[in-house]
Amino acid sequence: MLQQCNRFHGHGSLKFVYKNGQAARSSIATVKYVKNLYRSHSRFAVVVSKKVLKSAVRRNRIRRRVYEIIRLELPYLKNDQDVAIIIFSAEVLLMPHKDLKQVIKNILSQAKLYK
Template structure:
């Protein structure tokens, strides 16, 4: 699991990222990011809507899978951004870890968070 200092949630923080962030879209997710000059570490949020999957267990499983990929890639990323990963495809649940990691890595590279 990602450390608490690298996670954020709450409507105010997410609203700020949604409103002011730049977006990078892939086939399974959108990554919105914004520079946060007040912190010396990056923070991440993974959002999976009920429209994607009705089951909370499955939504949380997707969330944990994405957080694990972020945790492994964290040393290679910039340390001053707030990032929201918005999942809009249920296929993330059954996607092999290798493919999911590659998709997220490409998105992070194109969003200049690396």
Template sequence: MLKKDHRLKKEVEIKKVFTKGRSVFGSICGFKYMKNGLDHSRFAIMVGTKISKSAVKRNHIRRRVREIIRLNKQNIKSGFDFTFIARSGALTVDYKELEKVILNGLKKAGLAKN
């Protein structure tokens, strides 16, 4: 679980990232991001009902993405708001593949520290 100050919860803030943020998308998932003016990054994870009608499967994807963020937080540049958006391919891939796609997206956007 991410710490409370690392979560992006307010609908207004999430909409702001969607409208003004830049985006990076792959076949499995993508994310939108923008600077937040804070000394730490905040994250939101979205998995729509188009992905799966089953809440159990959607929550499984959310937990995976949250864990990938938690374990790699030190490798992500600070001061950004992120909204991760899952696509239907996220249901079928394993954890390692999902992690690879997310980390490659962060490198592509220039948000990875190493």
């Protein structure tokens, strides 16, 4: 799991990223990101709507899978970004880890979040 200092949640923080952030899109997810001027480390949020999956267990499983990929990629990412990853496809739940990791890495590189 991603460390607490690298996670953020709450409507105020997410609303700021949604309103002011830039976006990178793929077939299963969108990454919204904005530069954080007050922190020296990046923060991430993974959002899975009830419209995607009704079951909280399944939504949380997707969230944990994406957080794990981010945790492994964190040393290679920029240190001053707030990033929200919005999942809008239920196929992420059954997607093999290797494929999901490649999709997430492609979105992050498309957003130019790598060092």
